Amino acid sequence: MATTIDDERLDAMFAALADRTRRDIVARLSRGEATVKELAAPYSMSLQAVSQHIGVLERSGLVSRGRHRQTRPCRLEPGLLEAAISWIEESRRAWAERMDRLEVHLARLQDGEAR
Numbered sequence: 001m002a003t004t005i006d007d008e009r010l011d012a013m014f015a016a017l018a019d020r021t022r023r024d025i026v027a028r029l030s031r032g033e034a035t036v037k038e039l040a041a042p043y044s045m046s047l048q049a050v051s052q053h054i055g056v057l058e059r060s061g062l063v064s065r066g067r068h069r070q071t072r073p074c075r076l077e078p079g080l081l082e083a084a085i086s087w088i089e090e091s092r093r094a095w096a097e098r099m100d101r102l103e104v105h106l107a108r109l110q111d112g113e114a115r
Contacts, residue, residue, distance in 0.1 A: 006083065009060075009061055009080060009083070010080075010083065010084060010087060012059065012060040012061065013060045013061065013062055013080050013081075013083075013084055014084070015060070016056050016057050016059075016060035016062060017062075019053065019056075021043065021045075021050075021053050022053050022056060022057055024042075025039055025050075025053060025054065025057060025063070025074075026057065026062060026063070026076060029063060029074060029075060029076035030076055033066070033073040033074060033075045034073060034074055035071050035072070035073055035074070036050055036051055036054060036072075036074065039054065039074065054074055060080070061077060061079075061080045062076065062077055062080055062081070063075065063076060063077060064077050
């Protein structure tokens with residue numbers, strides 16, 4: 001099976017979201033832009049460590065940094081999250097259909113045994 005750009009982007013996004021701190025940062029950014037200093041406030045880690053987490057999120061396409069005077073606020077890029085939601089929904093639908101077919105098959109087997 002060939003890997004597509006979308007697959008690579010989803011892989012990077014899911015890998016980035018595998019870390020709790022990065023998920024927290026994404027959740028915080030869902031409420032609006034924030035500086036690295038603001039994002040670092042709740043954690044007992046250095047600004048550099050938080051910057052590294054933000055870098056992972058940037059490389060995955062989930063976060064971008066803008067320019068505003070002397071600061072570079074971080075912002076959430078929801079497009080990739082929408083692609084992930086779509087992928088998850090397609091997978092959920094496919095598995096639901098498989099489970100429905102299995103249920104029908106098992107019911108037929110039980111009916112056959114009952115005769």
